[in-house]
Amino acid sequence: MSEDATTDQPLLLRLLLARGDLHKRQLKEVAKAQQQYPDSLEEALIRTNMVEDMAVAEAYADYLSVPLVTASEELAERCKAVADRVPETICHQRRVMATDFGDGVVQLACLNPADLMTHEEVQVVTGCLVQPMAAPLGLLDELLHELFGARDMVAEIANQEEGEDELPEEEIHGDEEAEEVVDLERPVAPGKDGHIIRIVNLLLANAIRDGASDIHLEPYEESVRVRYRIDGKLIAVTPPPRALFVPTISRLKVLSKMDIAERRIPQDGAIASRLGSVRIDFRVSTVPTVYGEKMVLRILAKEATPDHLTKLGFSKEQAENFETAANTPHGLMFVTGPTGSGKSTTLYTCLNLINRPTQNIVTVEDPVEYRFDGLNQSQVHADVGMTFGKTLRAFLRQDPDVIMLGEVRDQETADICLRAALTGHLVLSTLHTNDSLQAVNRLVDMGIEPFLLGPALRLLQAQRLARKLCPECRVAYEISEDIAELYGIEPGLELYRHGAEGCENCRGVGYKGRVGIFEVILFNEEMAELVMKAAPLSELYEAGHRSGYDFLADSARDKVLQGVTSVEEVADYLRPMEAA
Secondary structure, eight states: OOTTOOTTSOHHHHHHHHHTSSOGGGHHHHHHHHHHSTTOHHHHHHHTTSSOHHHHHHHHHHHHTOOBOOOOHHHHHHHHHTTTSSOHHHHHHHTEEEEEEETTEEEEEESOTTOHHHHHHHHHHHOSEEEEEEOOHHHHHHHHIIIIITSOHHHHHHHHHHTOTTSOHHHHTTOHHHHTSEETTSOOOSSHHHHHHHHHHHHHHHHHHTTEEEEEEEEOSSOEEEEEEETTEEEEEOOOOGGGHHHHHHHHHHHTTOOTTOOSSOEEEEEEEEETTEEEEEEEEEEEETTEEEEEEEEEEGGGSOSSGGGGTOOHHHHHHHHHHHTSSSEEEEEEOOTTSSHHHHHHHHHHHHOOTTOOEEEEESSOOOOOTTEEEEEOBGGGTBOHHHHHHHHHTTOOSEEEESOOOSHHHHHHHHHHHHTTOEEEEEEOOSSSTHHHHHHHHTTOOHHHHHHHEEEEEEEEEEEEEOTTTOEEEEOOHHHHHHHTOOTTOEEEEOOSSOOTTTTTSSEEEEEEEEEEEEOOHHHHHHHHTTOOHHHHHHHHHHTTOOOHHHHHHHHHHTTSSOTTTTHHHHSOOOOO
16 A cells, blocks of 8 residues: 555545545545545546546556446447346446346446445345446446337336326325335236235234234344334244245345445444334344344234223223323323333323323334324434434423423433423433332432422322233143132132143233233322321321222232233232332
8 A cells, every 4th residue: 555545435435546547635535525425435426527537447446456347339238138138227327237147146336346335235126146347437338328228218207107097196296205215015017026025014014914023034143033023922834935034134125224235333224114014123233243133023013002091901990090190281291101011002192192282292212113193293313413302492582381201211301201200391212210109219219309309299009011912822720729828819719721732812822912901190299298297108008008909919919800801921920019
């Protein structure tokens, strides 16, 4: 390398400096050239006449040890024969041209053969490995014009529209959002171009039909594993072959709008899809592992949000207490529980109940999981400074009546929530605590003064999810005296447990679906005073019992007595609560 070339410069600049095709004094002009042609450093250098296009191609060919493409009639004929294999948009945007296909490999003439993102994109759409070649920009321009530029695009669009009567109406009219929604049942053209798309669509559609909440795709040294989380348990399903795992992940990353060339850091994205007439969204996350990228997709079905709290498993009294708090003009409401216990679903159900034209309801979330009309929902973007605290402060200047915050994570956010509640706003949020009343200690630990917290609290709620017994194969039995005494159940009662072998309805598991176990504490004067005095948690529990509230153990016991679930499923919640 030349002394003029430094390792913090882009690869192309270092190569050209080392070859003498670019001089150090010209580096000052590179930034100006890139402002003129921001999409590509190669184009910026060539189109501003700083270097020759052949010099760029030769530099890449020598450094990467790839073939150098030159103009010829044979080349033009080969490109014409395979012009329909790589979409025109990719060819124009990436400045590439397929020159040959065969044995699962596509030969690709590239302006930048070192661009791995382009290789991945072409590999996904063709199903073939990419063999890059270096080509001068002038030659690529000629090929692109010859193969695509001379076509009558107006006639093609007209002909295409004539055959689109079978498309959904929103797609015919070009609705921007509808075009981004993946139709999982739409037929895919056969061949190498479509087999990855069909695999991905099948994985997503089957997960939705099976009632899964998450999809896990995991690579190992010689195999891959795909698992669906159904009713809280992971169940293995048929995975794609190991050789197709990377293209499958790449396809999902493209749909999620992730960087498909970046595999070294975690990424997050989202997919909007449709199965029949139902809209389903996926929250997507990737994490690098020693054998490749592990991907998890959280399935978010807006239609799964019920129109009443009792349909989640709240008792009638619990639902009334929750709605009473939600209809107060100001105060704090917290939903607590571990990750995956359905806190967001509870909050959205509550917001739907109070979503009226007379209410200005705003949400601050990370990420926005469900989108609803009538709610002003905002996504947190910490990387650009839009934190929970900053977004919440901005919304407080927008005359809100109700504020829903995805989670209270730190003292700053907790303090803003408290002050908003004390100044005439109803604030709903979540906390990660073992039960509802432990939220008091958590907030005090965050720096909230007890004398301010007591008057602000309106409701604390905790929840868990338990599997429901399959109604087709559940078995009645009489509980023994020792088990009944251990779990506070009247001896001799007839209860239900899952059948030994299950049935077709529950896939042999014995459980189908899940139900919520809830603890709803509507704050009264006595409990508010105890918080203001920083009373021990044990006194708060006693006050809750005196007020007749059901705790998690009581809710779990009711579900068992109703035959909804089994003693074994909720045994951890039935044990007597220890005084804190």
